Amino acid sequence: AQxxxxxxxxxxxxxxxxxxxxxVYETRDTTYYLFWYKQPPSGELVFLIRRNxxxxxxxxxxxxxWNFQKSTSSFNFTITASQVxxxxxxxxxxxxxxxxGGTSYGKLTFGQGTIxxxxx
Amino acid sequence: xxxxxxxxxxxxRKEGQNVTLSCEQNLNHDAMYWYRQDPGQGLRLxxxxxxVNDFQKGDIAEGYSVSRExxxxxxxxxxxxxxxxxxxxxxxxxxTPGWSEKLFFGSGTQLSVL
Numbered sequence: 001a002q003x004x005x006x007x008x009x010x011x012x013x014x015x016x017x018x019x020x021x022x023x024v025y026e027t028r029d030t031t032y033y034l035f036w037y038k039q040p041p042s043g044e045l046v047f048l049i050r051r052n053x054x055x056x057x058x059x060x061x062x063x064x065x066w067n068f069q070k071s072t073s074s075f076n077f078t079i080t081a082s083q084v085x086x087x088x089x090x091x092x093x094x095x096x097x098x099x100x101g102g103t104s105y106g107k108l109t110f111g112q113g114t115i116x117x118x119x120x
Numbered sequence: 121x122x123x124x125x126x127x128x129x130x131x132x133r134k135e136g137q138n139v140t141l142s143c144e145q146n147l148n149h150d151a152m153y154w155y156r157q158d159p160g161q162g163l164r165l166x167x168x169x170x171x172v173n174d175f176q177k178g179d180i181a182e183g184y185s186v187s188r189e190x191x192x193x194x195x196x197x198x199x200x201x202x203x204x205x206x207x208x209x210x211x212x213x214x215x216t217p218g219w220s221e222k223l224f225f226g227s228g229t230q231l232s233v234l
Contacts, residue, residue: 004162009160033219033220035222037223037225042227043208043210043227043228044124044210044225044226044227044228045163045210045212045223045225046225047222047223047224050220050222052220091162091163093162095219095220096219097219098219106218106219106220107219108165108219109162110162110163110164111162112160112161112162113160113161113162
Protein backbone atom coordinates (compact mmCIF):
# COMPACT_ATOMS: atom_id res chain seq x y z
CA ALA A 1 0.00 0.00 0.00
CA GLN A 2 1.20 3.47 -0.74
CA UNK A 3 1.93 5.85 2.10
CA UNK A 4 3.24 9.37 2.55
CA UNK A 5 4.80 10.50 5.82
CA UNK A 6 5.49 14.08 6.78
CA UNK A 7 7.09 13.61 10.17
CA UNK A 8 7.20 17.31 11.03
CA UNK A 9 3.77 18.30 12.29
CA UNK A 10 4.71 21.93 12.93
CA UNK A 11 7.76 24.05 12.21
CA UNK A 12 8.35 27.55 13.47
CA UNK A 13 11.11 29.78 12.08
CA UNK A 14 12.06 33.42 12.03
CA UNK A 15 11.98 35.32 8.79
CA UNK A 16 15.05 34.85 6.55
CA UNK A 17 15.85 31.45 8.00
CA UNK A 18 16.06 28.48 5.63
CA UNK A 19 13.66 25.65 6.35
CA UNK A 20 13.32 22.11 5.00
CA UNK A 21 10.07 20.15 5.01
CA UNK A 22 10.55 16.41 4.90
CA UNK A 23 8.50 13.93 2.89
CA VAL A 24 9.04 10.17 2.85
CA TYR A 25 6.91 7.87 0.73
CA GLU A 26 6.28 4.17 0.28
CA THR A 27 5.24 2.54 -2.97
CA ARG A 28 5.67 -0.73 -4.82
CA ASP A 29 5.28 0.92 -8.19
CA THR A 30 8.23 1.97 -10.29
CA THR A 31 6.08 4.58 -12.03
CA TYR A 32 4.60 7.30 -9.86
CA TYR A 33 4.35 11.04 -9.38
CA LEU A 34 5.16 13.17 -6.37
CA PHE A 35 3.56 16.53 -5.63
CA TRP A 36 3.82 19.39 -3.18
CA TYR A 37 0.85 21.63 -2.43
CA LYS A 38 0.63 24.75 -0.25
CA GLN A 39 -2.49 25.55 1.79
CA PRO A 40 -2.47 29.18 2.96
CA PRO A 41 -4.93 30.43 5.60
CA SER A 42 -7.48 31.14 2.86
CA GLY A 43 -8.01 27.38 2.57
CA GLU A 44 -7.44 26.41 -1.05
CA LEU A 45 -4.50 24.17 -1.89
CA VAL A 46 -2.10 25.59 -4.43
CA PHE A 47 0.02 23.36 -6.63
CA LEU A 48 3.79 23.87 -6.24
CA ILE A 49 5.54 21.07 -8.09
CA ARG A 50 5.09 17.68 -9.76
CA ARG A 51 7.92 15.21 -10.24
CA ASN A 52 7.75 11.81 -11.95
CA UNK A 53 9.66 8.82 -10.66
CA UNK A 54 12.07 8.76 -13.58
CA UNK A 55 13.27 12.31 -13.13
CA UNK A 56 15.57 12.62 -10.14
CA UNK A 57 16.87 16.03 -11.01
CA UNK A 58 16.53 18.51 -8.23
CA UNK A 59 14.53 21.59 -9.03
CA UNK A 60 14.82 25.20 -7.99
CA UNK A 61 12.13 27.83 -8.42
CA UNK A 62 13.07 31.13 -6.86
CA UNK A 63 13.38 30.59 -3.11
CA UNK A 64 11.91 27.08 -3.39
CA UNK A 65 13.90 23.94 -4.10
CA TRP A 66 13.11 20.24 -4.08
CA ASN A 67 15.43 17.31 -3.45
CA PHE A 68 14.15 13.99 -4.85
CA GLN A 69 16.09 10.90 -3.76
CA LYS A 70 14.70 7.54 -4.83
CA SER A 71 17.33 5.69 -2.81
CA THR A 72 15.79 7.00 0.40
CA SER A 73 12.23 7.44 -0.95
CA SER A 74 12.27 11.09 -0.03
CA PHE A 75 11.08 14.26 -1.72
CA ASN A 76 12.08 17.12 0.54
CA PHE A 77 11.16 20.77 0.09
CA THR A 78 13.41 23.66 1.11
CA ILE A 79 12.45 27.30 1.40
CA THR A 80 15.44 29.63 1.38
CA ALA A 81 15.26 32.97 3.20
CA SER A 82 11.73 32.31 4.44
CA GLN A 83 9.15 35.08 4.51
CA VAL A 84 5.98 35.60 6.53
CA UNK A 85 3.92 34.90 3.38
CA UNK A 86 5.34 31.36 3.37
CA UNK A 87 3.29 30.58 6.48
CA UNK A 88 0.92 27.81 5.45
CA UNK A 89 0.28 24.10 5.64
CA UNK A 90 2.34 22.16 3.13
CA UNK A 91 1.26 18.79 1.79
CA UNK A 92 3.31 16.17 0.01
CA UNK A 93 1.35 13.71 -2.15
CA UNK A 94 2.03 10.50 -4.08
CA UNK A 95 0.12 9.41 -7.16
CA UNK A 96 0.17 5.96 -8.71
CA UNK A 97 -1.75 4.33 -11.56
CA UNK A 98 -4.67 2.11 -10.68
CA UNK A 99 -3.18 -1.17 -11.84
CA UNK A 100 -5.96 -3.33 -10.43
CA GLY A 101 -9.07 -1.42 -11.37
CA GLY A 102 -7.97 -0.10 -14.69
CA THR A 103 -9.38 3.37 -14.11
CA SER A 104 -7.54 6.36 -15.40
CA TYR A 105 -7.75 8.21 -12.09
CA GLY A 106 -5.25 6.15 -10.17
CA LYS A 107 -4.55 6.61 -6.50
CA LEU A 108 -3.48 9.89 -4.91
CA THR A 109 -2.33 9.80 -1.30
CA PHE A 110 -1.62 12.92 0.75
CA GLY A 111 0.67 13.20 3.73
CA GLN A 112 -0.63 14.64 6.99
CA GLY A 113 0.76 18.08 6.23
CA THR A 114 3.35 20.30 7.92
CA ILE A 115 2.26 23.58 9.45
CA UNK A 116 4.93 26.18 8.78
CA UNK A 117 4.87 29.43 10.73
CA UNK A 118 7.32 32.16 9.77
CA UNK A 119 7.64 34.89 12.37
CA UNK A 120 8.69 38.44 11.44
CA UNK B 121 -10.56 34.82 -13.74
CA UNK B 122 -10.89 31.08 -14.03
CA UNK B 123 -11.18 29.03 -10.92
CA UNK B 124 -13.24 26.90 -8.58
CA UNK B 125 -15.96 28.40 -6.43
CA UNK B 126 -17.23 26.64 -3.36
CA UNK B 127 -20.20 27.78 -1.33
CA UNK B 128 -21.08 28.36 1.37
CA UNK B 129 -17.84 29.02 3.22
CA UNK B 130 -19.42 27.89 6.50
CA UNK B 131 -22.32 25.48 6.92
CA UNK B 132 -24.09 24.09 9.94
CA ARG B 133 -26.02 20.85 9.98
CA LYS B 134 -28.66 19.74 12.41
CA GLU B 135 -29.12 16.13 13.43
CA GLY B 136 -30.85 14.09 10.75
CA GLN B 137 -30.48 16.79 8.13
CA ASN B 138 -29.01 16.47 4.66
CA VAL B 139 -26.91 19.39 3.47
CA THR B 140 -25.48 20.17 0.04
CA LEU B 141 -22.14 21.79 -0.67
CA SER B 142 -21.78 23.60 -3.97
CA CYS B 143 -18.78 23.42 -6.29
CA GLU B 144 -18.58 25.23 -9.61
CA GLN B 145 -15.61 25.50 -11.97
CA ASN B 146 -15.07 27.62 -15.08
CA LEU B 147 -11.75 26.07 -16.03
CA ASN B 148 -13.36 23.73 -18.57
CA HIS B 149 -11.85 20.78 -16.72
CA ASP B 150 -13.17 17.29 -17.31
CA ALA B 151 -12.47 15.81 -13.89
CA MET B 152 -13.73 16.97 -10.51
CA TYR B 153 -13.12 15.69 -6.98
CA TRP B 154 -14.32 16.05 -3.42
CA TYR B 155 -11.89 15.74 -0.53
CA ARG B 156 -12.40 15.80 3.21
CA GLN B 157 -9.78 17.36 5.49
CA ASP B 158 -9.71 16.72 9.22
CA PRO B 159 -7.32 18.57 11.58
CA GLY B 160 -3.83 17.10 11.49
CA GLN B 161 -4.69 14.72 8.68
CA GLY B 162 -4.13 14.64 5.00
CA LEU B 163 -6.88 14.92 2.45
CA ARG B 164 -9.10 11.91 1.87
CA LEU B 165 -11.02 11.35 -1.33
CA UNK B 166 -14.81 11.14 -1.06
CA UNK B 167 -15.95 11.01 -4.71
CA UNK B 168 -14.58 11.86 -8.10
CA UNK B 169 -16.02 12.37 -11.55
CA UNK B 170 -14.08 11.89 -14.75
CA UNK B 171 -16.82 13.09 -17.05
CA VAL B 172 -20.38 14.41 -17.01
CA ASN B 173 -22.99 11.92 -15.75
CA ASP B 174 -20.32 9.66 -14.31
CA PHE B 175 -18.80 9.50 -10.84
CA GLN B 176 -16.89 7.00 -8.72
CA LYS B 177 -16.59 6.40 -5.00
CA GLY B 178 -13.37 7.35 -3.31
CA ASP B 179 -11.94 6.05 -0.05
CA ILE B 180 -14.62 7.44 2.30
CA ALA B 181 -17.85 7.66 0.26
CA GLU B 182 -20.22 6.30 2.91
CA GLY B 183 -22.75 8.90 4.00
CA TYR B 184 -22.12 11.13 0.98
CA SER B 185 -23.68 11.47 -2.46
CA VAL B 186 -22.82 13.49 -5.58
CA SER B 187 -24.15 14.31 -9.01
CA ARG B 188 -22.51 15.56 -12.19
CA GLU B 189 -25.22 16.81 -14.51
CA UNK B 190 -23.12 19.62 -15.93
CA UNK B 191 -19.42 19.82 -16.64
CA UNK B 192 -19.10 22.90 -14.47
CA UNK B 193 -20.85 21.62 -11.39
CA UNK B 194 -20.20 18.83 -8.89
CA UNK B 195 -22.34 19.25 -5.74
CA UNK B 196 -21.75 17.11 -2.68
CA UNK B 197 -24.59 16.08 -0.35
CA UNK B 198 -23.72 15.11 3.19
CA UNK B 199 -26.52 12.84 4.29
CA UNK B 200 -27.79 12.03 7.77
CA UNK B 201 -26.03 8.68 7.42
CA UNK B 202 -22.69 10.46 7.81
CA UNK B 203 -22.30 10.31 11.58
CA UNK B 204 -19.21 12.47 11.85
CA UNK B 205 -19.59 15.18 9.21
CA UNK B 206 -17.65 17.97 10.93
CA UNK B 207 -14.70 18.67 8.64
CA UNK B 208 -13.31 20.97 5.99
CA UNK B 209 -14.46 19.99 2.52
CA UNK B 210 -12.42 20.79 -0.55
CA UNK B 211 -13.52 20.55 -4.15
CA UNK B 212 -10.88 20.15 -6.86
CA UNK B 213 -10.62 19.73 -10.60
CA UNK B 214 -8.08 18.64 -13.18
CA UNK B 215 -7.90 19.18 -16.90
CA THR B 216 -8.17 15.47 -17.57
CA PRO B 217 -8.79 12.51 -15.25
CA GLY B 218 -5.21 11.26 -15.51
CA TRP B 219 -3.45 10.16 -12.35
CA SER B 220 -0.49 12.39 -13.09
CA GLU B 221 -2.57 15.53 -13.36
CA LYS B 222 -2.15 18.43 -10.98
CA LEU B 223 -5.24 19.51 -9.09
CA PHE B 224 -6.83 22.92 -8.79
CA PHE B 225 -8.70 23.55 -5.56
CA GLY B 226 -11.52 25.70 -4.29
CA SER B 227 -11.27 27.58 -1.00
CA GLY B 228 -13.31 25.02 0.90
CA THR B 229 -16.44 24.71 3.03
CA GLN B 230 -16.26 24.23 6.79
CA LEU B 231 -19.13 22.00 7.89
CA SER B 232 -20.08 21.81 11.56
CA VAL B 233 -22.82 20.00 13.44
CA LEU B 234 -25.19 21.98 15.63
